[in-house]
Amino acid sequence: MLDFAFSMPTRILFGSGARSLLERELDEQPVAKVLLVYGRESARANGSYDDVTGLLDARGIAYLEHPGCREDPDDAFVGAGAGLALDHGVDFVLAIGGGSVIDAAKAIALLAANRTRDIWAVHAARQGFAAPALPLGVVLTTTGTGTEVNGSFVIRRRADNEKIAFSSLSTRPRFAYCNPDYTITLPPQVLADNYTDILSHLLEQYFSMEDSTGIVDAIILEAIHYLLRNTPALQTWKDSYGFRANTMFASTLSLSYLFSCGKKVPWILHTLTHALAARRPISHGASLRVVMPGWLVWLSGKPAYATRSRQLADKLALSDSSQLGRYFLDHFALMGCDPHPLLSDAEKAQMVTRLSADTDFLARANLDARDLRCILDWTHHAC
């Protein structure tokens, strides 16, 4: 087990009846003027927008709005949000939505505190932001990303479609109000994408290279197993509060970094997935489903991952860990997902070339161009 530091300061306010917890939390925050960040339609459709503005109105807390956040928010959206916050003296940022909205709100809170609208200026100089982010809160309306409970966020660079990951202790939300009922209006394909994302976070952290993280591995493996054996319940999401609640909490825990304690996680799957998404207009969940089976098959053939592959295969009652790829392909069908679009040879070659140039990543993940190609090839063979 490697040395580590861990905390989870975000106050999780959980449940369909947790509105009173949110009220108390709002009363304890130093809030005078709020910037609400949200998407296009869902926050109004699921009731979260009305709930939040109702609470703010009742307290006489002023707010202004920055709606229209899309999936994979970019520099332009967060720059405009920071501009609004600076022009109006905002002192608290409140995200209403899922991963994209929360990530955008984190970027806005950090930019505004540092009195800039340009996220790349700081990134290019490889400096940290000097000032800690404005305090922020989250009203969660989807599952999947777990970003409500950590300081990480991903912003897309409009110029070349690259997704760039940031991380700061100061962008950890003060609170995250997680109400499973807000997810009732999510369409089936989004539910499946979210479920894939939770699984991906658990699997990535499970497949680290450190030995002797026994207690952490044991609980990750059980969380994976819990999700996989309940996947068919996705079909009746709307009707089962218990399943929605357990999935939402599993999602939050899965990127709280609790499951990275004592480990160095190379995040191979997500790095490949981001490289794919830069080349194709495809959801994060769908791109995970393209890459994940090949990654699992590749893992099962590497001695460094042999024990964990076998343990996962045993847990899923597979006779052999090489069947993991096929198992997950079948599992995606259980989620009601559309068949994944195959990678072309040209796409694979582009991805390998681009990722091979990232020597930091290759060293961290202990892989080479042939490994990358092997991962990307497998799904073709299986189909």
Add this chain to the structure above:
Amino acid sequence: MLDFAFSMPTRILFGSGARSLLERELDEQPVAKVLLVYGRESARANGSYDDVTGLLDARGIAYLEHPGCREDPDDAFVGAGAGLALDHGVDFVLAIGGGSVIDAAKAIALLAANRTRDIWAVHAARQGFAAPALPLGVVLTTTGTGTEVNGSFVIRRRADNEKIAFSSLSTRPRFAYCNPDYTITLPPQVLADNYTDILSHLLEQYFSMEDSTGIVDAIILEAIHYLLRNTPALQTWKDSYGFRANTMFASTLSLSYLFSCGKKVPWILHTLTHALAARRPISHGASLRVVMPGWLVWLSGKPAYATRSRQLADKLALSDSSQLGRYFLDHFALMGCDPHPLLSDAEKAQMVTRLSADTDFLARANLDARDLRCILDWTHHAC
């Protein structure tokens, strides 16, 4: 799943090489004068005292000392500590030790902030303390209690030997430096007591009465199973860093209240154990071993706990959940524990009378005097 609020703000600094993390943490705290709280010999024997005072000296941070904390610290000890803190203008309390030392430090931090030495004055009035506790940190030298990561503490009332539980958000430590190497000098009986305590916390939270806390139950059950299958390794504690580290982290997680999320936990086992300890000079671990088997047998016969009892029995490959009591008795022998001292009829009668008067507890736990007697009787039958 019940609505809940959860956070884990204590920064866990974990590992034998995590000294640099502790240094950074000390540099970030607003510390001018520290009160060190520790026990009698172990902090000097395991090196933690020298490590901490070395870091404080190197930073020119003044400190004074309140040594001599015993197991189950009482009102006199914490009152004297609060007096020291008040007389010398202490602004930070640092505990070096295990559960008793940390609990005492929490009480001292809360008393000093409220400018009093009398913990019962506030308790008797059933008021909360008005001022939040002085900030406090922890250097952990045992496993078992998990108190390093929550706001709860237990203080013994010297007048009648009762243990009284307190809880405050403000007594959650700012940081907990958890170095598995500090535990090397613990004697075998203390290791066994700690291990019993970790198991007891997991089992108590597992056996709540709420349905549909699936993800939480799954990971608790796996943590229990992890400990039970590794128990024989207690014999070679000193030689296995990995086992020490995993056990220490399991201990921290087990009372972080992560495993109580979505549940109402009646804490039956601990309530009985405290009642026993008030009557006998017996360690917390030993008293848990006296009561736990009967509690498990009683649980297995109650319909409300039938599903969870069966799942635990399945996980342990027992044919029937009524065997759980016998299994744990055998398991205690594996830990190298001395045979537990049996309860006399007089003791049992006293405990039942006393606990039956606590109508809050009976209602919360949904049990009556006959249940209490049943739990206390079983161990006799098995021997």
